[in-house]
Amino acid sequence: MTLIYALAIAAYVGCGLYMMLSRHAVRMILGLTLLTNGAIFLIFLSGRVGTTTPPVIPQGAEALAADAANALPQALVLTAIVIGFALTSFAVALVLEAHRSLGTLDVREMRDAERLGAPDPSPATSVKTHG
Amino acid sequence: MADASTLLVLWPVLIPIATAALTALLWSSPVAQRRVGLASLALLLVASLALTMEVMHEGVIAKQFGAWDAPFGISFVADPLSAAMIAISGILAFAVGIFALGDIKERHERAGFHPLFHGLMAGVNGAFLTGDIFNLYVWFEVMLITTLGLLVVQRGKAQIDGALKYAAMNLFGTILFLIAVALLYGATGTLNMADLARILPQMEMSPGLTASALLFLAAFGIKAGVFPLFFWLPASYHTAPIAIAALFAGLLTKVGVYAAFRVFTLMFEMEGGALREIVAVVAAMTMITGVFGAAVQWNVRRILSFHIISQIGYMLMGLAIATPVAIAGAVFYIVHHIIVKANLFLLAGAIKHAAGTDDLRKAGGLLRSHPWLAVLFLIPALSLAGLPPLSGFWAKFLVIDASLREEVWWLAAVALAVGALTLFSMSKIWMEAFWKKPALVRATPRTVPVAFVVPIALLGAVTLTIGLFADPFVEYARTATAVLVDPTDYIAAVFPGDAPVRTVETEVPVIAIEGAVE
Structure with missing residues (x-):
């Protein structure tokens, strides 16, 4: 079970890394999402999957049952999902804005930051965007 | 509680x-x-x-x-x-x-x-x-x-x-x-x-x-x-x-x-494994690439951006050597660097405002039109390069001294060489923006707003204080290191x-x- 789980994480991270290396900005975001999910699964696995006994102290008892599930990874995963969602939304909005104002999604063609104050002025340098 | x-x-x-x-x-x-x-x-x-x-x-x-x-x-x-x-x-x-x-x-x-x-x-x-x-x-x-x-x-x-x-x-x-x-x-x-x-x-x-x-x-x-x-x-x-x-x-x-x-x-x-060696090589390469990256730039902000990278190398050097003396030096370095680097960026803003451009080739003549701005620039610029008696001198002295004590000669040599190249970059800004004759002379020099001068002077004063009264700060860095070690x-x-x-x-x-x- 753990081995299958670990292999699944490896597949996620591998696909994510491959997609991140793409020059297409949208593929990059998809890669980031896959990588985030891989990390989230890894947190789950590091909390030891297996037992399903809820981590609730029964009435009258003082401590948790010995075989109770570990609840901490769920808290960590929830936090990571919320953060991952926020950052992915921002990244999507940023890429959308890039598509609108730069007219391309190919990161090789995005050279506007590089042109700003470049040591070797090309004709395109005359386009002033800073103020 | x-x-x-x-x-x-x-x-x-x-x-x-x-x-x-x-x-x-x-x-x-x-x-x-x-x-x-x-x-x-x-x-x-x-x-x-x-x-x-x-x-x-x-x-x-x-x-x-x-x-x-x-x-x-x-x-x-x-x-x-x-x-x-x-x-x-x-x-x-x-x-x-x-x-x-x-x-x-x-x-x-x-x-x-x-x-x-x-x-x-x-x-x-x-x-x-x-x-x-x-x-x-x-x-x-x-x-x-x-x-x-x-x-x-x-x-x-x-x-x-x-x-x-x-x-x-x-x-x-x-x-x-x-x-x-x-x-x-x-x-x-x-x-x-x-x-x-x-x-x-x-x-x-x-x-x-x-x-x-x-x-x-x-x-x-x-x-x-x-x-x-x-x-x-x-x-x-x-x-x-x-x-x-x-x-x-x-x-x-x-x-x-x-x-x-x-x-x-x-x-x-840090002991054991190859961690120390990795960090030492990374520190040296960071110093070198940063300072050479800056050397080819003509835009003040881009020069300074590359210098951030090169200075990070000095801090990592402290971590790579990892003796208490080295870590204390790095802690002192971080405190000095935060103030100096931010101040230089603020000065880049003031230069851009006064000269109307942040391209050094087009700027010039600020020494004549804004002499006090030139003085305020010299404090963080010389401190970044590590000239005494400013804060950067003590910071560089502490980390390089620590590497010499551990007999890591090559790292100390890289740090000294990069310090000299930093001085080159800072004097480039000085020569181009302040000293040389401007391409076109303005009839009325542009005034720099008070809101620019006050923070620059404030941070410059902090740099001077750390440089001239270095003892309590070094002592504090030692205390901080004692807790870290x-x-x-x-x-x-x-x-x-x-x-x-x-x-x-x-x-x-x-x-x-x-x-x-x-």
Whole structure:
């Protein structure tokens, strides 16, 4: 079970890394999402999957049952999902804005930051965007 | 627990968070946001200095959230290193806040400059104070999202492009951080840094722990902008408005360096394995590539962006040598560098305002038209290059001296050579912007606003103070290093009752607390 789980994480991270290396900005975001999910699964696995006994102290008892599930990874995963969602939304909005104002999604063609104050002025340098 | 001294640990985070919320509520009135923001920055400065005084008198202070004792709740810990970082970022934020009055336009404010600025300060201070490794990840993300917001408050093409490159690399970095945390938790069963400091020395380095340590190094390396992971920095920093770039230059990379120092002194040992060698080579390459990158640039902001990278190398040098003397030198270096680097960016703003351009080839003649600006430029510029008696001299002296003592000759030689090349870059700015005759002489010289001069003079005064009265600062750096090298005080502050070391199986849920700090 753990081995299958670990292999699944490896597949996620591998696909994510491959997609991140793409020059297409949208593929990059998809890669980031896959990588985030891989990390989230890894947190789950590091909390030891297996037992399903809820981590609730029964009435009258003082401590948790010995075989109770570990609840901490769920808290960590929830936090990571919320953060991952926020950052992915921002990244999507940023890429959308890039598509609108730069007219391309190919990161090789995005050279506007590089042109700003470049040591070797090309004709395109005359386009002033800073103020 | 909730007496005044432990509450002091909270103010540096609570004040910016409350201000971010308040300025967001005042969205429609930039004037009100400006006033609230400046008042809050003054308050933050007072709170930061108060915390530092308290730590100097009382030693390490810890605060547990929600009255959950460590390691179950999230701890906030102020040791001398974090207190110094908090104080110096308080000073910097205040200076940048004043500078922003002259530099930040109303359209930037309408795009959310004030809430993002204070949100960033909350993230930075939270990262300095937290004593929980997962919580550190959360503060890194707070910093990341506010930084991205600040990069695009000016919605030009270059800004969008820069932000996209910044986002790609830094999002990747935080995922590496998260994976490192997951592996560490899987191996140790705890996330509290003081608890990890007790457990990790007793454990053998398993493959999982080694992977975790290397991933931490890579994640903090991306954040700090070290070779070969720095390319996002010169691709984005020069596109932001100057006040924002100064804040980034002063604080963001240094949070990465701080986190590396925290993790690799408190939790992982630098000894053993190839970690020391890796960090030493990375430090040398960071110094060299940064300074050569700067040499070919003609734009003041781009020169300074590359110099951030080169200076990070000196701090890593302290971590690579890892003797107490070297770490003390690096701590001194970080404090000196935050002030000097931010000041140089503010000066780049003043130069651009006075000369009408930040391209050095087109600028000139500022020595005649703005002589006092030339003096104010010389203080941080010569300090960055490491000339006595300024703060940079002592900083470089301490780290190079430490490497000579350990007989790491090649690293010391690289550091000295890079210092000379830094002087070359600074004199290039001096010659081109201040000394040479301008291409066209203006009939009426452009005046530099008071809001620019005050923070530049303030930070210059701090640099002079550190340089001329270096003794107490070096002494403080030694105290901070003593706590880093021997974490007994740190652990004792987090575990006042000295709780027994737990085993991996007895985990107790902390959902309520983790969720509350999202």
